[in-house]
Amino acid sequence: MNRYEGRRVLVTGAGSGIGQATTLRMLAEGGRIVAADMSADGLADTVAKAGAAADRLHTVILNISDEASVKAGVADALAFLGGLDALVNAAGILRSSHTHDTTLDAFEQVLRVNLVGTFLMIRETIPALRTGNGPAVVNFSSTSAQFAHPYMAAYAASKGGVQSMTHALAAEYSTDGIRFNSVQPGSISSGMTDGSGQSKQNAGPGLPEDANFALFAKLSPALGQGFAGPEAVASVVAMLASDDASFVTGTEVRIDGGTHY
Ligand SMILES: NC(=O)c1ccc[n+]([C@@H]2O[C@H](COP(=O)([O-])OP(=O)(O)OC[C@H]3O[C@@H](n4cnc5c(N)ncnc54)[C@H](O)[C@@H]3O)[C@@H](O)[C@H]2O)c1
Secondary structure (H helix, E strand, C coil), rough: CCCCCCEEEEEEECCHHHHHHHHHHHHHHEEHHHHHHHEEEHHHHHHHHHHHHHHHEEEECCCCCCCCHHHHHHHHHHHHHHCCCEEEEECCCCCCCCCHHCCCCHHHHHHHHHHHHHHHHHHHHHHHHHHHCEEHHHECCCCCCCCCCCCHHHHHHHHHHHHHHHHHHHHHCCHHEEEEEEEEECEEEEHHCCCCCHHHHCCCCCCCCCCCCHHCCCCCCCCCCEEEEEHHHHHHHHCCCCCCCCCCCCCCCECCCCCCC
């Protein structure tokens, strides 16, 4: 499949996990991609994995939660791409704690990165998307937006916000032809869930030491394959951001191996 031949895409969170897998998938399908992340090591890893396709790949170090950084990073990306056809907002953080122990700073940081950061990226790229070809945005919600995941109140709130915002944007920019959808991954191995990725230093503390694992009983993948790799999400993102999904907007796709049906 060469759905991305001539297609110009900006992917955040592209230095690890699902964002990296999405970048590699779109490159493999012929795309011209800007991989953005706050981790220089992560981006170097993505470039190394791109191999010969790296000549269609440009990297940008940016912090999606910082307005000035987003403005500079998007300008750099657009200069390389010469326009924009799709935006993938995969960058995000997970923090877990008892809610009664969660500081205001910690709560706000999760909202600031996952929700406000997604808004900043969208606001900054809409002028370019308006003149793009088959423009599409894929946001990252989570199964935690609609199902109970303990110890992750801020994360769940941020991902519920992304889901709602995606619906509003789909309506607002429908007359510009820009499609907005979100994915809701769950049980995907990545830097975020197993601490193995380039974002390790950014992963924050895991579950509380006294976490009650019985509360996670409902969260096992039904397909019996355990956690899936990030490619399981990248393939769906690649579909949603391509013209294959030209009649799909204002909705979400859950990718969790049946964990929540
Ligand atoms: N892995 C899962 O099971 C799962 C489930 C639901 C949702 N998600 C979502 O998928 C997306 C990708 O996560 P992943 O699982 O691949 O995790 P990951 O930790 O492997 O990748 C996240 C990437 O985002 C980058 N990042 C974090 N904060 C940033 C910032 N402020 N600016 C720029 N880059 C930043 C990190 O450096 C990292 O490279 C996230 O939005 C996450 O919330 C993942």
